Amino acid sequence: MKIVREALAGTMESSDLMVRIAPTEEGLEVSIHSEVMKQFGDQILQVVHATLGAMDVHQGFIIIEDKGALDCVIRARLQSAILRAAEPTEINWEKLL
Amino acid sequence: MNKLRRSMLFLPGANAAMLSTAFIYRPDSIMFDLEDAVALREKDTARLLVFNALQHPMYQDMETVVRINPLNTPFGLPDLEAVVRAGVDVVRLPKTDTPEDIYELESHLERIELACGREVGSTRVMAAIESAIGVINAVSIARSSKRLIGIALAAFDYVMDMQTERGDGTELFYARCAVLHAARAAGIDAFDVVWPDVNDEAGFLREVELIRRMGFNGKSLINPRQIDLLHNAYAPTQHEVDHAKLVIEAAEEGERNGLGVVSLNGKMIDAPIINHAQMVLERAAASGVRR
Numbered sequence: 001m002k003i004v005r006e007a008l009a010g011t012m013e014s015s016d017l018m019v020r021i022a023p024t025e026e027g028l029e030v031s032i033h034s035e036v037m038k039q040f041g042d043q044i045l046q047v048v049h050a051t052l053g054a055m056d057v058h059q060g061f062i063i064i065e066d067k068g069a070l071d072c073v074i075r076a077r078l079q080s081a082i083l084r085a086a087e088p089t090e091i092n093w094e095k096l097l
Numbered sequence: 098m099n100k101l102r103r104s105m106l107f108l109p110g111a112n113a114a115m116l117s118t119a120f121i122y123r124p125d126s127i128m129f130d131l132e133d134a135v136a137l138r139e140k141d142t143a144r145l146l147v148f149n150a151l152q153h154p155m156y157q158d159m160e161t162v163v164r165i166n167p168l169n170t171p172f173g174l175p176d177l178e179a180v181v182r183a184g185v186d187v188v189r190l191p192k193t194d195t196p197e198d199i200y201e202l203e204s205h206l207e208r209i210e211l212a213c214g215r216e217v218g219s220t221r222v223m224a225a226i227e228s229a230i231g232v233i234n235a236v237s238i239a240r241s242s243k244r245l246i247g248i249a250l251a252a253f254d255y256v257m258d259m260q261t262e263r264g265d266g267t268e269l270f271y272a273r274c275a276v277l278h279a280a281r282a283a284g285i286d287a288f289d290v291v292w293p294d295v296n297d298e299a300g301f302l303r304e305v306e307l308i309r310r311m312g313f314n315g316k317s318l319i320n321p322r323q324i325d326l327l328h329n330a331y332a333p334t335q336h337e338v339d340h341a342k343l344v345i346e347a348a349e350e351g352e353r354n355g356l357g358v359v360s361l362n363g364k365m366i367d368a369p370i371i372n373h374a375q376m377v378l379e380r381a382a383a384s385g386v387r388r
Contacts, residue, residue, distance in 0.1 A: 009142050015114035072149035073113045079149075080142040091175070093182045094213065096148065 003060035007085035010077040017066040017074060019081035024061050028052070034066035047071050051078045054095050060085070101125050101383050102247065102286055103315035103331045104324045105162065109134035110143035116150045122321040126160040131176050132167075132191050140172045144179050151183035162223060164189040168201060177202075181209045181220050187246055192254065193224040194231045196241035203242055221246045223288075227254035232272045235279035247286030249317060250276045263293070266307060277312055286314040295320040305330045332384035333377045341374035341381075348374075 003023045010018040030052075034044055044066060051074075052062075062081075066074065079096055106124035108115050110131045119127060129150065135143040151161055163180045165188055166172035180188065190202050202222060210217045222244040226232055232255070239248050250272055252263060261268045269290065280287035289308040292301045305327055308316060316327060333341070343361055348371045351359030359366050 011113070013114060015117045017113075069113060070117045070153070072153045073117060073146065076145040076149040077113075077142065080145045083141065083145075091178070093148075093178055096145075097152070097182065 001055050001057055001082060001086040001089075003057065003082070003085045004087055005085055007081050009081035009084060012065060012067060014067050015069055015073065017064055017069045017077050019077045020063040021081045021085040022061045023085070024059055026059060028058055028060055028062075030062045030064070032064045032066065034064075034068075036066070036068050043071065044074060047074045048078060051075050052082075055079065055082050057082055100160065100246075101315075101380075102160075102288070103384075104327050105249075105288060105315060105317045106321060106324065107134070107164075107291065107317060107319050110147045110163075111135045111139040113146060116146055119321070120155040120159060122324055123159070124318065124321075124324050125315065126162050126187070127156065128162040128164055128189065128317070130164045131172070132164050140166070144172075144176055148179040148183045151180060151185055160186050162187040162189050164191060164225070167192050168198075168205070174205065177205055178209055181206060181215065182213045184215075185220065187221040187223050189223040189225055189249070191225045191251070192227050192231070193238055193248075194228055195234050196237045199224060199238060199241040199245070203244060206244070218244060220244065224248045225251045226272070226276055227251040228258045229255075231255075232275045235275050236282060239279040239283035239285055245283070245285050247288055247314065248276055248280050249288035250290050251317075252290035266304065273308070273311060273313075281312070287312070289313045289316040291317045291319050292323065293319065295322060298326060302326060302330060328384050329388055331380060332387040333381050334387045337377050338381045338386055341377035344370060344374035345378070 003021055006022045008020055010016055012018050030048060032044060032048065034041065048064065102125050104124040105126045105128050106119065106122065107128050107130050108119050110129050129147040131143055131147060147163060150156060163185045165176035168174060177188065190198060193199065199222065206220050207217055210220060222242060223246055224238050226235060226248055235248065239245065252269060255272055256262055256268055277287045292304055294300060301323060305316065309331055318324060318327065344366055347359050347361045347366055
């Protein structure tokens with residue numbers, strides 16, 4: 001999916017996260033700040049990159065402020081932000097499973 | 098033993114913290130709400146939160162229900178596409194007025210199940226009745242689909258439709274009776290309305306006692322604090338459990354001796370009494386004895 005506009009998803013409440021996305025000319029840049037980076041940083045990175053890969057996102061600037069969200073919440077907020085930032089298309093739910 | 102559905106806890110679909118922790122409260126069923134509890138601009142993220150939460154191990158050993166948006170809104174069908182694929186157990190259809198509403202839902206469910214490889218018929222349905230016409234059509238709604246596990250009365254829209262307001266329960270009397278009879282005639286469960294004032298425990302317990310005696314299977318809840326209160330109210334007393342055990346023992350002895358009808362303390366024990374005793378013991382096994 002191509003990121004064509006800026007978008008936000010999520011909140012800064014505990015157990016949630018805020019995802020900000022913006023288009024870039026080229027390349028994919030991901031910035032993650034988390035209260036639990038020391039303990040779960042590798043797992044968060046794995047969820048983020050797996051979600052981006054499943055949605056074919058290879059370009060854009062993504063900032064994540066994590067407040068201790070579960071994997072399923074990280075995936076959901078990132079998917080929401082990407083869908084809001086991309087051109088509207090029919091959602092392929094199988095790709096999001 | 099039938100699935101117990103005393104407590105059905107509503108969770109706002111857009112609230113990540115509640116979605117992450119609600120399983121610890123162990124309601125009989127957990128109901129993710131994509132409809133009234135979600136603001137219009139958060140419908141898309143709530144759908145994705147629920148879609149992902151449904152697949153999480155924390156919700157695999159508990160019955161999951163999703164209240165989708167009505168199918169005549171832009172949100173209803175995308176909700177259905179998402180939650181069926183995510184493995185929801187039961188879809189709650191709001192504002193069910195006619196059996197045709199259920200037929201429409203069924204046709205979409207079958208199409209989605211076939212498309213994603215889910216067994217056709219495995220997604221169950223609950224119809225929420227929220228209007229005068231829905232109450233009048235309760236019997237035909239309750240009989241409209243093999244997928245139906247139950248029908249639920251929803252009070253807020255219903256009392257508005259009736260041009261009244263929530264009070265001592267008189268305003269819901271006919272609707273409760275109609276929904277309950279429709280459910281029993283169709284052999285499915287019946288669920289009562291939410292009690293909105295979480296700080297009024299006495300009022301909540303009065304209403305629970307009323308609907309338990311009427312015969313409702315349970316109640317929709319909006320706060321985890323109400324779960325234990327509800328389960329305790331649905332638990333049989335020690336006296337009821339002791340009596341039920343005596344009934345079962347007497348019935349078993351009668352069967353061993355080839356007697357069709359037996360008596361206990363001079364009272365006849367027949368099939369309805371034995372069935373009731375079994376239900377009491379099943380409830381005691383699930384809820385313990387009332388405190």
